[in-house]
Amino acid sequence: MSRLRPTVLVVLLPALLTTGCHRSSVDAGKPLVRVGSKAMPENVLLGEMVAHLARVGGARVEEEGWLGDTSKAWNALLDGGIDVYCEYTGTLRQEVLSGEHLRGDAALEAALAKRGLRMSRPLGFSNSYAIAMRRQEAEAKGIHTISDLKSHSELKYGVSTAFQERADGWNGLRGRYGLPAPNPQGLDHALVYEALHQGKLDVADVYSTDPGVAQYDLQVLKDDLHYFPSYEAVLLYRADLEERAPDALRSMLRLQGAISEDAMREMNARVQLDGAPEVQVAAEFLADKLGLHVDYHVDTIVERIWARTLEHLLLVSVSLFLGVVVAVPLGVLAARRPWLGHGVLAVVGGVQTVPALALLVLLVVWLGLGAVPAIVALFCYSLLPIVRNTYTGLKDIAPTVRESADALGLSSYARLYLIDLPLASRSILAGVKTAAVITVGNATLGGLIGAGGYGLTILIGLNKNDWHLLLEGAIPAMALALLVQGLFEVAERFVVPKGLRLKPAR
Amino acid sequence: MLELQGVTKSYGGAPVLHRTDLALPAGRTTVLIGPSGCGKSTLVRLMAGLIQPDEGVVTFDGVEMTPAASRKLRQRIGFVVQDGGLFPHLTARGNVTLLARHLGWKPDRIRERLEELTELAHFPADRLDHYPAQMSGGQRQRVSLMRALMLDPPLLLLDEPLGALDPVIRSDLQADLRAAFHALHKTVVLVTHDLGEAGYLGDLLLLMQEGKIIQQDTFTNLIEKPADAFVTRFINAQRHPLALQEGPR
Numbered sequence: 231m232s233r234l235r236p237t238v239l240v241v242l243l244p245a246l247l248t249t250g251c252h253r254s255s256v257d258a259g260k261p262l263v264r265v266g267s268k269a270m271p272e273n274v275l276l277g278e279m280v281a282h283l284a285r286v287g288g289a290r291v292e293e294e295g296w297l298g299d300t301s302k303a304w305n306a307l308l309d310g311g312i313d314v315y316c317e318y319t320g321t322l323r324q325e326v327l328s329g330e331h332l333r334g335d336a337a338l339e340a341a342l343a344k345r346g347l348r349m350s351r352p353l354g355f356s357n358s359y360a361i362a363m364r365r366q367e368a369e370a371k372g373i374h375t376i377s378d379l380k381s382h383s384e385l386k387y388g389v390s391t392a393f394q395e396r397a398d399g400w401n402g403l404r405g406r407y408g409l410p411a412p413n414p415q416g417l418d419h420a421l422v423y424e425a426l427h428q429g430k431l432d433v434a435d436v437y438s439t440d441p442g443v444a445q446y447d448l449q450v451l452k453d454d455l456h457y458f459p460s461y462e463a464v465l466l467y468r469a470d471l472e473e474r475a476p477d478a479l480r481s482m483l484r485l486q487g488a489i490s491e492d493a494m495r496e497m498n499a500r501v502q503l504d505g506a507p508e509v510q511v512a513a514e515f516l517a518d519k520l521g522l523h524v525d526y527h528v529d530t531i532v533e534r535i536w537a538r539t540l541e542h543l544l545l546v547s548v549s550l551f552l553g554v555v556v557a558v559p560l561g562v563l564a565a566r567r568p569w570l571g572h573g574v575l576a577v578v579g580g581v582q583t584v585p586a587l588a589l590l591v592l593l594v595v596w597l598g599l600g601a602v603p604a605i606v607a608l609f610c611y612s613l614l615p616i617v618r619n620t621y622t623g624l625k626d627i628a629p630t631v632r633e634s635a636d637a638l639g640l641s642s643y644a645r646l647y648l649i650d651l652p653l654a655s656r657s658i659l660a661g662v663k664t665a666a667v668i669t670v671g672n673a674t675l676g677g678l679i680g681a682g683g684y685g686l687t688i689l690i691g692l693n694k695n696d697w698h699l700l701l702e703g704a705i706p707a708m709a710l711a712l713l714v715q716g717l718f719e720v721a722e723r724f725v726v727p728k729g730l731r732l733k734p735a736r
Numbered sequence: 737m738l739e740l741q742g743v744t745k746s747y748g749g750a751p752v753l754h755r756t757d758l759a760l761p762a763g764r765t766t767v768l769i770g771p772s773g774c775g776k777s778t779l780v781r782l783m784a785g786l787i788q789p790d791e792g793v794v795t796f797d798g799v800e801m802t803p804a805a806s807r808k809l810r811q812r813i814g815f816v817v818q819d820g821g822l823f824p825h826l827t828a829r830g831n832v833t834l835l836a837r838h839l840g841w842k843p844d845r846i847r848e849r850l851e852e853l854t855e856l857a858h859f860p861a862d863r864l865d866h867y868p869a870q871m872s873g874g875q876r877q878r879v880s881l882m883r884a885l886m887l888d889p890p891l892l893l894l895d896e897p898l899g900a901l902d903p904v905i906r907s908d909l910q911a912d913l914r915a916a917f918h919a920l921h922k923t924v925v926l927v928t929h930d931l932g933e934a935g936y937l938g939d940l941l942l943l944m945q946e947g948k949i950i951q952q953d954t955f956t957n958l959i960e961k962p963a964d965a966f967v968t969r970f971i972n973a974q975r976h977p978l979a980l981q982e983g984p985r
Contacts, residue, residue: 634821634880636786638835639810648834652825727825729867 261475263289266312268303269296269693270419271501271508272357272439272494276316278512280465280482282524284314287481294680296689297599299392300325302679308345311598311680313468313475314482317349318357320461324398343469350465350483355491357439358461359393360450361403363432368449375454376407379433387414388431390422398459400435406457420695423448439491441499463489488519502694534687535706541601541682542710545673549605550666553612557665558658560613561620562646574617582614586675594679604673604681611672612665619661623654656726663718670711674703684710737762737923738783738891742792745778752778754947755792760891765917765924767938769931771970775947776927780895783925784815796891811835814884814892818899820876822868822883828875829864832882839887853882856919858912874905881916894926898933910936931974943967 263284267277274295281291294312297303304326306312322342323332332338342349361376363385368374371382379385387409393399394416403409417425423442425431436443436450443450465486471479497515500506507528516522529537560578564571589610593603627650635649651658677685684707691699723731738760745753753775760766760783768776781787782794785806794801796809822831832853833846841849854861857878868876877897884892897913898906914937917924928934934941935955943951943958951963962968 628821630817630819630821631823633786633817634815634823634883637784637810637813637815637817639807639813640835640838641807644838648838649823649825653823655825729823729825729827729869732867732869 260288260290261478262292263314263471263475263478264292264294264312266294266297266303266306266315268300268315269298269689271694272437272498273316275497275501275508275512276353276463276485278508279485279516280314280316282509282512282516282522282526283481283484284475284478286522286524287475287478289475289478294599296677296686296693297680298678302594302599305595306599306680307347307466307468309598310468311600313471314465316353316463317466318461318463319349319352320358320398320459322349322466324459325396328397342466346469348467348469348472350467351486352462352464353485354463354487354489355439355494356460356462357437357494358458359399359435360438360453360458361433362426362436362443362448362450364426364429365447365449367432368451373449373451375452376403376409376457377454379409379451380407383410385410385432386430388422388425388434389414389416390419390435391416392419393435403457406455418692420693424695439494439498441495441502444495445499445503463494484520489515493519505696531702535702538682538684538687538703539706539710541676541686542670542673542684542707545601545604545608545676545681545683546666546669546710546714549608549673550612550662550669552605552609553616553665553669554662556609557613557616557661558620561617561658561661562624562650564617564621565624571621575621578613578617581610584610586611586672587678590675590679599680601676601681603679604676604683607675608669608672612669615664615668616658616661619657619664620654623657623661624650626657627653652727653730656722656730659718659722659725663715666714666718667711670707670714674707677703737797738925739795740782740789740792741795743782743789743794744791745775745782745787745789752947753782753789756949758942758949758952760923760925761940762923763921764939765926765937766940766942767934768925768927768942768944769929769934770944770950771929773946774944776942776944777895778947779944780893780925780927783891784813784893785810786815811839811887812889812891814887814889816877816880816884816892816894816897818896819873820868820880822876822879824868827865827867828859828871828879828882831868831879832886834883836886849886849888850882853885856885856916857882872905873901874909877901877909878912881913885920890923892920892922892924894924896927896929898928913937931971943970945970 265277265281265284267273277293277295281293284291294306297306297312297315300317300321303312303315303317307315319338322338327338327341330341332341339349361379363373373379373382389400394414400414415431422431422434422436423440423446426434426448427446436448438450442448465482467479467482493515497511500511501508509526510528513524513526516524557578560574564574586607589607590603593606597603597606631653635645638645640648673683674685674688676683677687677689684703687699687703688707691697691703740756740758743753743756744751756779768779770776778787782789785794785801788803796812799805799809801809823834826834829850832850836846836849850864853859854864859875859878859882863871863875868879871879881897898909901909910933917937926937938955941953941955941958942949945966951958951967953961958967959971962971
């Protein structure tokens with residue numbers, strides 16, 4: 231619930247914040263622990279366990295789930311946006327810190343300590359990358375090890391996007407084993423199992439704890455050349471947690487050695503195949519394994535949509551408000567100072583050409599995760615339609631009307647609000663409407679960077695390959711866009727002066 | 737009143753007004769007349785301070801019309817453009833009273849002045865709450881005149897105020913304008929290309945050609961003692977039954 235950073239909640243929309251971010255007075259004085267997770271179901275499930283345990287340990291918990299790929303979670307941990315998340319040792323060695331060639335645990339711990347981070351003892355299971363095929367086909371062709379693949383150049387390879395890009399990923403594997411398949415098909419990890427099952431692919435990378443391995447009757451090939459490092463799950467946390475929230479930390483560390491690979495695969499199956507909520511599966515595991523009974527609340531669909539709606543509205547309203555406040559004066563300036571006008575329009579138009587994802591990534595590097603970078607990005611994209619329509623609206627005022635206004639001898643400011651802005655109001659409002667509808671759509675990208683909103687639901691739906699969730703995010707987003715459009719049409723009656731809405735007499 | 741000394745103006749290198757010296761007679765109506773592009777509209781805009789001369793000075797009651805000074809001075813100059821230039825987002829009342837309200841006039845004073853003006857301009861009082869889009873061309877011009885006169889300025893400038901109107905409405909308005917000019921005793925400058933209108937409304941006519949004032953005279957003298965062949969040609973081309981019937985004043 232509390233994915234909105236308090237810093238952005240300026241003073242603009244206090245009414246929106248009644249549910250999500252209100253802290254009861256009971257929580258005052260408790261240490262704050264921010265629990266993150268990467269955007270993969272298993273990691274989110276582990277995040278829920280950690281969050282439960284931190285609460286049991288007396289902490290006030292903020293959850294920043296579904297943060298995206300490893301680098302997003304890692305950077306959030308480094309800059310203090312989160313205090314703890316679950317990571318895999320292989321990922322740390324081979325990807326995050328691959329430049330440092332860390333062999334033993336001591337070297338890894340030292341490298342983390344340098345960055346103010348600590349790592350727990352292993353949680354008990356390892357979620358390695360593995361190479362899998364349909365069992366039937368593997369048996370028919372007598373393929374048992376990855377080396378066996380070399381003599382079967384007819385096989386179609388698929389590689390999940392993340393694996394393709396990792397330092398310990400596809401290229402290394404292909405080199406070590408001398409595999410054919412120079413150009414494997416890249417696809418999202420969530421789609422790999424379905425693609426193998428349907429025969430669109432013959433060989434692909436999987437996670438060893440994925441429930442899909444059993445569900446789709448896949449054969450994991452033996453890593454006979456020991457290419458894949460071990461990916462033992464550990465908790466990665468900020469060292470200052472030992473002072474800030476020692477009890478909560480001790481509670482969280484009860485997960486050390488507690489989760490077997492079977493248990494993890496079973497829990498993953500419950501979440502990914504049965505659709506059980508992560509928070510519930512996590513609580514049930516803690517009850518079974520550690521004898522801990524934690525209160526949890528599974529959001530109903532209405533609660534979820536409402537929470538995402540509030541987050542989405544916050545992103546849209548704050549960024550649009552800032553957009554109007556900045557863009558209308560820019561448009562006025564552009565219309566009144568032609569030499570400046572071209573510059574303003576060029577800059578604002580240039581901003582529009584930056585791909586949204588690239589801008590988001592840059593802003594996350596600069597501002598961290600959460601609503602702030604999302605609002606900044608949405609603000610940037612709202613500028614062009616408003617600036618341009620303000621500019622055109624002012625430029626389109628009839629020359630005789632403009633001259634009459636000049637002849638009155640009004641001050642520049644009086645002229646602006648008595649004559650120019652009312653006359654340009656229809657055009658300006660149309661610009662704001664365009665910006666609003668664009669912003670509602672663009673705000674779904676906020677889900678990728680921890681800003682919540684409908685985009686989060688869509689992101690989770692994509693990760694779980696769950697089209698119910700996709701629709702649960704996409705339909706409200708479309709409905710909100712239509713609603714916003716309708717509201718602006720109503721607003722036109724109030725904002726645009728009556729004299730401008732009349733048809734000429736003849 | 738208003739004086740021009742050594743004023744020139746050109747646009748993009750093309751001269752539209754050659755060196756001009758002129759002093760408007762106070763309390764009289766001066767008509768600028770001439771073919772299209774002769775510089776009469778430029779001259780009236782220079783008088784209003786809407787554009788600045790390239791050379792020379794325009795003074796209003798002894799004060800030079802610099803860009804800085806002209807904004808304040810403009811509140812003492814009424815200006816009517818060809819199609820009225822009404823603000824489409826305001827009613828007739830809103831257009832006429834805009835400046836007075838902005839300057840903080842008391843509502844009573846505004847109402848009184850508005851009543852005087854509706855009477856003077858023969859504007860139907862029940863149309864005061866109509867928007868420009870709901871008015872006829874003639875009504876729009878009457879509102880424009882009322883707006884220009886609201887602050888009771890000593891100088892009134894009209895740039896082809898009747899140019900876009902059909903003949904019947906136009907003649908009604910000409911009569912009303914003449915009556916108003918006589919009643920108000922203001923210094924008036926009116927631009928037209930219609931000689932009949934010029935003779936009917938003007939005390940003094942300024943005939944212009946290609947950025948120069950060719951002849952500055954009464955209507956009678958213009959007809960009877962044309963300064964050169966152009967004047968004769970212009971008059972012959974424009975001879976108007978109404979003007980001949982009414983004759984000069």
